[in-house]
Amino acid sequence: MQLPPADRTTSPFTGFTRxxxxxxxxxxxxxxxxxxxxxxxxxxxxxxxxSWSGRLSDGLEGYARTLLLxxxxxxxxxxxxxxxxxxxxxxxxxxxxxxxxxxxxxxxxIALALRLTRDQLWDRLDDGVRQRAAAxxxxxxxxxxxxxxxxxxxxxxxxxxxxxxxxxxxxxTAIDRGLERIEQWYAGDGWYTDGDGRKFDYYxxxxxxxxxxxxxxxxxxxxxxxxxxxxxSRHLSDYARLFxxxxxxxxxxxxxxxxxxxxxxxxxxxxxxxxxLTPGETRRLASGALSYFLDRGAVDDxxxxxxxxxxxxxxxxxxxxxxxxxxxxxxxxxxxxxxxDHEVWTARxxxxxxxxxxxxxxxxxxNWLLQSTRSDGVVRLxxxxxxxxxxxxxxxxxxxxxxxxxSPSYDNSVLVGDDPSRTDIEPLGAGDxxxxxxxxxxxxxxxxxxxxxxxxxxxxxxxxxxxxxxxxVRVTGWPATEGVQAELLPVFGLDDALTGVTGEDAxxxxxxxxxxxxxxxxxLAELVSVRADEHGAVEVRWSDGxxxxxxxxxxxxxxx
Numbered sequence: 001m002q003l004p005p006a007d008r009t010t011s012p013f014t015g016f017t018r019x020x021x022x023x024x025x026x027x028x029x030x031x032x033x034x035x036x037x038x039x040x041x042x043x044x045x046x047x048x049x050x051s052w053s054g055r056l057s058d059g060l061e062g063y064a065r066t067l068l069l070x071x072x073x074x075x076x077x078x079x080x081x082x083x084x085x086x087x088x089x090x091x092x093x094x095x096x097x098x099x100x101x102x103x104x105x106x107x108x109x110i111a112l113a114l115r116l117t118r119d120q121l122w123d124r125l126d127d128g129v130r131q132r133a134a135a136x137x138x139x140x141x142x143x144x145x146x147x148x149x150x151x152x153x154x155x156x157x158x159x160x161x162x163x164x165x166x167x168x169x170x171x172x173t174a175i176d177r178g179l180e181r182i183e184q185w186y187a188g189d190g191w192y193t194d195g196d197g198r199k200f201d202y203y204x205x206x207x208x209x210x211x212x213x214x215x216x217x218x219x220x221x222x223x224x225x226x227x228x229x230x231x232x233s234r235h236l237s238d239y240a241r242l243f244x245x246x247x248x249x250x251x252x253x254x255x256x257x258x259x260x261x262x263x264x265x266x267x268x269x270x271x272x273x274x275x276x277l278t279p280g281e282t283r284r285l286a287s288g289a290l291s292y293f294l295d296r297g298a299v300d301d302x303x304x305x306x307x308x309x310x311x312x313x314x315x316x317x318x319x320x321x322x323x324x325x326x327x328x329x330x331x332x333x334x335x336x337x338x339x340x341d342h343e344v345w346t347a348r349x350x351x352x353x354x355x356x357x358x359x360x361x362x363x364x365x366x367n368w369l370l371q372s373t374r375s376d377g378v379v380r381l382x383x384x385x386x387x388x389x390x391x392x393x394x395x396x397x398x399x400x401x402x403x404x405x406x407s408p409s410y411d412n413s414v415l416v417g418d419d420p421s422r423t424d425i426e427p428l429g430a431g432d433x434x435x436x437x438x439x440x441x442x443x444x445x446x447x448x449x450x451x452x453x454x455x456x457x458x459x460x461x462x463x464x465x466x467x468x469x470x471x472x473v474r475v476t477g478w479p480a481t482e483g484v485q486a487e488l489l490p491v492f493g494l495d496d497a498l499t500g501v502t503g504e505d506a507x508x509x510x511x512x513x514x515x516x517x518x519x520x521x522x523x524l525a526e527l528v529s530v531r532a533d534e535h536g537a538v539e540v541r542w543s544d545g546x547x548x549x550x551x552x553x554x555x556x557x558x559x560x
Contacts, residue, residue, distance in 0.1 A: 001027045001299055011349045014247070016287035018336075018345045024290065025073045025333050031303030032066050032327075033081070040085030041093045045304060047323035053102040056095045058322040063089065064106035064113075065327035071113035071121075072333040079121045086110075087125070090132040097139035100146050102320070107140045108153035108211070109330075111160040115218060116337070122164070134166040141167065141174040148195030149207035151181045159215045179212060187365035190235030198425065199395070200366035200386040201253025205265035206331050209235060217272050229274030236269050237276050238363045240285060241353045241370045244402030245377015247288030252381055252400040254388070256316040257307050257325060259298055260289045260332035267335035270344040279343040280350035286335060288352070305329060309405070316394075316405075354379050354402075360433045360453045367427035369435035371453045376517035378403050378484070382451045382458075384437030385427040396422040398449065398460075399478070401515055404486075407479040414449065414462050414509075415474040416442025416502075428557045434548070436557035442467055445502075450550055450557050454542050457527045458513040459491075461538050463552040465506035473507070474499045478515040487514045487524055492532035506554060508536050 003023055006015025035045050043062025049055055063085055070078040097103045114122045114133075122130065140157040155178035162171035185193045185208075192208040193199050209232045216224035242250040242262075249262040263286035269275025270282050277285075297311035305326035306312045338344055353359065354372040361370045367385025372378065381400045388395040393406040397413060400406070410420040419442040428436040428448070436450040445467040452459040464473055475498045477488030492510040493500045500509050510532045514524050532538045536552040551558040 001294060001303065003294075009348075010346070011283070011287065013284050013349045013351065013355075014287040014291050016283075016291055018340055020287070021290065021333060021336060022073070024294065025069055025336065026075070027303055028299075028305070029066060029070055029073065029075065029078050031299075032062065035062065036081075036085070039088035039093070040081055041089035042085075043324060045323040047307060049322060053320070053322065054095075056093075057102045057106075058324060060089070060094050060103055060106050061322055062324035062327065064109040065324055065330055067113045068109045069327070069330035069333055071116045072330065072336045074117060074120065074336070076120060079117055082113075083121050083125060086121075086133055087129045090129065090136045094136065097136070097143050099144040100150075101143070104140055104143050104145060104150065104153050107137055108156040111137055111140075111157040112214065115160040115163060118163075130164075134161060134164065137161060138167055138170070141170045145178075146195075147181075148199075149203050151178045152207060152211035154178050155215060156211050159218060163218075175215070182208065182212070186231070189364050190231050190233070190238065191363075191365035197388065198366070198386055198427075199388040200368075201395070202249070202255070202258075202262055203253070204235060205239060206258065206261045206328070209265050210268060210331065213268055213272060213274070225272065225274075229272050232265060232269055232272070233274045233276055236265060238361075238370075239265060240277055240281070241359070241361060241372065242379065242381070242402075243285050243288060243352055243354065244372075244379045245352070245354045245374075246402070247285075247290075247292030248402040249289055250379060250381050250400055250402055251309070251405050252383070252386075253394055254318055255321075255325075255328070256309055256394070257321055258328040258331070259293045259305070259309070259326065260286075261329045262332070263289050264331040264334050267332075267338070267344075270342070271334065271337055278350050279347040281352060282344050283335075283347070284349040285352045286332070287349075290332065358455055362430035362432070362435060364430065367430055367435060367437060369430055369433075369451065369453060371456075371458070373456045373516070373518075376456075378456070378515060378517050380453075380515060382435050382453065384430070384435045384449065384451075385425060387423070387425040396425075398422075398451070401478070403484050403517060404479050404481050404515065409476070409479070411476050411479040413476050414441060414447050414464070415476070416445045416447065416464060416467055417471045418474075419443060422447075431559060434550070434559050436559075442471065445471070446554065448552050448554065448557060450552060450559070452540050452548060452550070452559075455527065456514050456516045456518070456521070457524060459510070459528060459530055459538070459540050460513055461508065461510045461532070461550060461552060463506050463508050463536050463554070464502055465554050467502045469502055469504050471502045472499060473502060473509055475509055475511050477511070477513045484515060484517050485521065487512070489513075489524060491530045492538075503534075506536065508532060508534060508538075508552065510538055
């Protein structure tokens with residue numbers, strides 16, 4: 001991908017301007033064209049099909065997700081090609097939208113693209129094509145979604161169909177039903193779970209906020225925009241902290257192959273005026289993420305997005321990750337809806353949170369602790385409240401970062417009797433420099449955990465109860481990664497191999513941990529000292545003299 005020269009005047013951190021985003025969008029669109037069917041209704045990108053859908057559905061996914069990119073780009077020539085594909089697709093080629101089927105997902109991208117480019121695409125179609133397209137999309141109004149972010153796909157389709165006057169009553173019913181259903185998953189302070197339970201991840205940004213806010217904005221509904229826009233603004237206060245100084249998003253949650261779709265809520269805040277971020281900070285974070293992935297092999301030598309994180313990587317895929325799935329990254333180009341003279345494009349880049357100062361920030365609803373260090377730009381997420389065992393290990397580890405990926409050897413875990421499982425996570429609170437939770441492990445043992453953080457240093461304490469006396473316990477820390485130093489030192493209850501055994505009662509295990517990209521860090525033992533006893537009391541003294549007393553119990557954690 002041949003990008004324009006870096007502009008270090010306007011963009012001192014990334015060198016990227018709007019021109020870089022335009023060139024990237026154009027290159028991605030050009031690269032998929034050889035894989036379009038002769039009628040352009042399907043895009044059969046190379047790679048193994050998923051067991052989730054099938055060849056037709058995968059081809060539809062390729063059409064819909066790249067159409068969304070063309071819509072954000074507002075590329076007349078590209079939209080003409082997609083108009084041809086739409087006419088063919090709704091004439092019997094595309095699979096029907098049925099309950100919990102992949103075409104329901106793709107219908108939302110198609111409907112949103114048509115709504116955003118109505119003057120360029122939809123209004124220029126023949127009446128017969130419009131009627132068939134509306135009828136095909138109309139099945140989304142009554143198709144039952146999976147009980148998660150899928151509830152917003154009928155909302156998005158309904159918004160477009162209501163606008164063009166197709167089945168207005170059914171469209172409004174689908175909109176109201178979907179928006180009502182997601183209310184049960186709003187956890188407060190700008191955070192949703194992705195369905196029942198405690199599934200907190202990037203679906204907050206590229207689905208749970210994106211569709212309602214865009215719907216309200218396109219509807220010009222000030223009441224809805226105030227509701228969903230205010231939630232988005234609050235969310236962005238936390239969300240901006242999930243990006244490292246090198247531009248990397250946090251490596252946590254599912255569907256990570258969407259990569260720079262993580263930038264969508266950043267642009268969305270600027271587009272709707274619902275953001276706490278300055279224009280220069282918004283562009284710095286978004287351009288940093290795009291640059292991060294383009295520099296690390298996200299696009300192969302054919303110009304196609306691969307299924308992975310940097311390059312191809314099966315470890316980040318799910319059963320629904322087909323050849324075209326990565327093109328939900330198109331959502332990251334939402335910023336192109338902003339005109340070239342908008343201040344988000346013209347303002348000088350400003351540093352992101354990870355570049356401004358060392359910070360240890362609790363995030364309430366997910367019960368996370370975000371720990372960033374300015375010297376190396378690394379952001380660490382201590383997870384004491386997000387869980388979805390279907391997609392382990394991207395939810396169930398104790399910690400994640402912007403420079404590491406979960407390893408097969410169970411990093412950041414407590415293994416009770418060699419069992420690494422972590423289920424039934426119960427948040428026990430988060431505060432100034434600490435976060436705690438309790439979970440089930442080792443065939444029924446309950447582990448109460450707390451981490452205290454300062455700078456890059458961490459104190460990790462685990463109280464294991466309910467295991468038979470003599471049960472082996474092993475504590476693991478950060479995975480080894482090139483260019484990053486990971487440390488884990490035993491403090492109490494653990495030998496030099498970070499193993500111990502349970503006693504007759506609840507047993508305490510304490511370790512010091514650190515993940516740093518600094519070349520010559522101060523020895524960890526000089527930053528913090530710890531004393532602990534078998535009753536679950538841990539005294540932590542930081543090098544500046546501040547002392548905290550932690551009491552771990554079977555039911556609660558107290559930090560004073």
